[in-house]
Amino acid sequence: MRLRLPDRFFDYLPWAAATLLVAGVVHIVSVLLMPTVAPRDAYARLLAAAGSGATNTLVVLPPMAPGAEPLPFEDPAFAEAVCLFDLSKGLLRVASNVDGDDYLALSFHALAGRLFHAVTDRAAIKGKIDIVIGDARQIDALQAASEEAPPQEVRLTAPTKRGFVLVRSLARRPSDQARARARLASVTCERFDPPKD
Known part of the structure; x- marks a missing residue:
């Protein structure tokens, strides 16, 4: 049985969502830490x-x-x-x-x-x-x-x-x-x- 494009999309959807979630968390943490770790405040x-x-x-x-x-x-x-x-x-x-x-x-x-x-x-x-x-x-x-x-x-x-x-x-x-x-x-x-x- 051959996979159609929508089936492949649903296979990669959890990985794409996890990648976006990790990128969002890293972005928010880095923005919130920047004032604390900036050397020239x-x-x-x-x-x-x-x-x-x-x-x-x-x-x-x-x-x-x-x-x-x-x-x-x-x-x-x-x-x-x-x-x-x-x-x-x-x-x-x-x-x-x-x-x-x-x-x-x-x-x-x-x-x-x-x-x-x-x-x-x-x-x-x-x-x-x-x-x-x-x-x-x-x-x-x-x-x-x-x-x-x-x-x-x-x-x-x-x-x-x-x-x-x-x-x-x-x-x-x-x-x-x-x-x-x-x-x-x-x-x-x-x-x-x-x-x-």
Whole structure:
């Protein structure tokens, strides 16, 4: 008896399905592992751009040039600064005065680059952005030390001890680039020691 084409198709169908399933699993696993095993993740790129000893201080990044961006897919209309933090040295305070006319955005990232909080100038209270970052133990101790008085700042619990804060200021026109960079210089990023009672 001679096999017809549909019979052969059904003979190879389980093998084809298994091949597609294995290829799909390998693809999904490799995509999910890529941020973990990539040697030049966001933190490593920003550390190289800011300098190795620049933790817990704000460093204004140089203007973007084609092929020399610290991070991929950046918008050249933004002036950028970075604050690499290490919470093993203590709490970190990020503060800025904002005027409401010029766009300013702060994004808080864990060590691998994962975003855990973001805020813009629209969230400022009375013209100020004031954020304290710490690990869970540090934030709990800060909450316990100031239970009677309401906090005057936003308190963030970072998922990792090290990470970075990316600060972006919009230059509406190319001629506004110097003004946008000056706005970045007004942002402070420094170690925070809670007041002692």
